[in-house]
Amino acid sequence: MADDGEIANVVDEMDGDYYGRGENDGEVEQEDFDRLRKVTDTSAEHARRGKDIQGIPWDELSITREKYRQTRIEQYKNYENVPLSGEAVDKECKQVEKGGKFYDFWHNSRLVKPTILHFQLRNLVWATSKHDAYLMSHYSVMHWSSLSCNLTEVLNFQGHVAPSEKHPGSLLEGFTQTQISTLAVKDNLLVAGGFQGEIACKSLDRQGVSFCTRTTYADNSITNAIDIYNSLSGGVHFMAANNDCGIRDFDAERFQLVNHFRFPWPVNHTSMSPDGRLVAVVGDHRDGVLMDSQSGKVVGSLKGHLDYSFSTAWHPDSHILATGNQDKTCRVWDVRNVSSPVTILKGNLGAIRSIRFSSDGKFMAIAEPADFVHIYNTAMDYKKRQEIDFFGEISGISLSPDAESLFIGVWDRTYASLLQYNRRHAQSYLDSCL
Structure with a gap:
C-alpha cells in the first residue's frame, strides 16, 4: 500500500x-x-x-x-x-447487463460529511441497522440516524483519547490527535485503527473507550483494515491488518492479543469466513491467499489479479469470496476450487476498494474509488447489475445487517453527504414501513 x-x-x-x-x-x-x-x-x-x-x-x-x-x-x-x-484485464472481464433495480434511492443527507484520510483505504462507513450508520468525519466518529435525522459525535480523536477500563496490555495513557485510517462497527462494538498502528475499542452501549493499544512501532505501521467476527469458539474477535506485514487477532471480550500472523508483504485487507475457518488475506502482492484461521497456515492461493488488492468479502455460505483490486476488477472465487475465478467484474473508473455481500447472500455491492457503486444479483450468476451513478470520492459503503438499506459515504468539498438506498420490495407498502 x-x-x-x-x-x-x-x-x-x-x-x-x-x-x-x-x-x-x-x-x-x-x-x-x-x-x-x-x-x-x-x-x-x-x-x-x-x-x-x-x-x-x-x-x-x-x-x-x-x-x-x-x-x-x-x-x-x-x-x-x-x-x-487496469487496461490489461479488459479481455478477461464479463460484460454484465446494466439495468437491475434492487435498491431504490431514499435520501441524500448533506448534514453528514464523510471524509477520507488515505486515498487507498475506504472502509469508513458501517451500518448497524437500516436506520443507523457510523462514519468518519475528520477526527470524529459520527453516528447518523436516518429515523430521527440526528447526527451525533461518538468519539473524537483530535484531543486525548484514553481507556476508561483496565485491561492487560492496554495503553493507559491513550492517544492524542490520532489520524484514523480505518473503522469497523458490528453490533455494539466499534474498533478504529490509526496511521501509527493505534487501535481503539469502544462499546456503543457504554461510556468511554474500553481499550487502546499500539499494535506496532514500525516506521510504516498504518492500520489498513479491521474485521470484527465471531470466532469458532463463539466469542467476538477482531483482526487488524497492518502495513508492517502483520495480522493481529484480538479477543474482543477480554481485549487480548491471541494470534499474530506474519506475511512477506504489507497486508491491506483481511476477512474471516462466516464459518470461522478461513481468512482471506490480500496486500501489496498480485496474489491473495487463504489462511487457516487456527494454524495460520496458507491453504490456498488466489492468482489472477494484476495489481495490489485492498478489499475482500465473503458470501454468507462461506464458499464464495470476492476480492477487489487496483486493476479495476472484482474477482469472485469458489474457495473449494481456486484454480480460476468464478467471474471477473470490471469497474468504470478505478480500483475496487470496498465489497459487501448482503446478509441473505442475494446481492453483492462493490465500490470504486469514486462515482460508482455496482450491485450484482448473485442468484443470477452476477449477470445483472444495478449501477448507482453520482459524483464524489467514496469513503465507504455498508449494507445494513438485515440487507434493507445501503449507505454510501460521499467525500467532496462541495457535495459531501451520505446516500441511502432502500431495498426494493414487490409490495410497495413495505417502502413506508419502519
Whole structure:
C-alpha cells in the first residue's frame, strides 16, 4: 500500500494530492460555485420529481450531466502500483447487463460529511441497522440516524483519547490527535485503527473507550483494515491488518492479543469466513491467499489479479469470496476450487476498494474509488447489475445487517453527504414501513 479525485470544473474542489483529477480540471466559476453552495438534502420524493439525487442543478450550470460524466470517465486517474494493470484485464472481464433495480434511492443527507484520510483505504462507513450508520468525519466518529435525522459525535480523536477500563496490555495513557485510517462497527462494538498502528475499542452501549493499544512501532505501521467476527469458539474477535506485514487477532471480550500472523508483504485487507475457518488475506502482492484461521497456515492461493488488492468479502455460505483490486476488477472465487475465478467484474473508473455481500447472500455491492457503486444479483450468476451513478470520492459503503438499506459515504468539498438506498420490495407498502 502507498505510504502516504476534484470533480472537475463544476462539481468539486478536492485536494490535488488525491487521485481522481482530470487533466483539464480547473477552478469553479464563481457563479456556478454560488449555486452549488445552496444545495440541500434530496428525498425519494424529490428524486421522483426529477431532482438530481445530489441536488446538483445541472440545468443552471455550464455543462450537462451527460457531458460531464463522459469527461469524468475519460479523464479520471486510477492509482496503480503496477502500471497499466487496469487496461490489461479488459479481455478477461464479463460484460454484465446494466439495468437491475434492487435498491431504490431514499435520501441524500448533506448534514453528514464523510471524509477520507488515505486515498487507498475506504472502509469508513458501517451500518448497524437500516436506520443507523457510523462514519468518519475528520477526527470524529459520527453516528447518523436516518429515523430521527440526528447526527451525533461518538468519539473524537483530535484531543486525548484514553481507556476508561483496565485491561492487560492496554495503553493507559491513550492517544492524542490520532489520524484514523480505518473503522469497523458490528453490533455494539466499534474498533478504529490509526496511521501509527493505534487501535481503539469502544462499546456503543457504554461510556468511554474500553481499550487502546499500539499494535506496532514500525516506521510504516498504518492500520489498513479491521474485521470484527465471531470466532469458532463463539466469542467476538477482531483482526487488524497492518502495513508492517502483520495480522493481529484480538479477543474482543477480554481485549487480548491471541494470534499474530506474519506475511512477506504489507497486508491491506483481511476477512474471516462466516464459518470461522478461513481468512482471506490480500496486500501489496498480485496474489491473495487463504489462511487457516487456527494454524495460520496458507491453504490456498488466489492468482489472477494484476495489481495490489485492498478489499475482500465473503458470501454468507462461506464458499464464495470476492476480492477487489487496483486493476479495476472484482474477482469472485469458489474457495473449494481456486484454480480460476468464478467471474471477473470490471469497474468504470478505478480500483475496487470496498465489497459487501448482503446478509441473505442475494446481492453483492462493490465500490470504486469514486462515482460508482455496482450491485450484482448473485442468484443470477452476477449477470445483472444495478449501477448507482453520482459524483464524489467514496469513503465507504455498508449494507445494513438485515440487507434493507445501503449507505454510501460521499467525500467532496462541495457535495459531501451520505446516500441511502432502500431495498426494493414487490409490495410497495413495505417502502413506508419502519
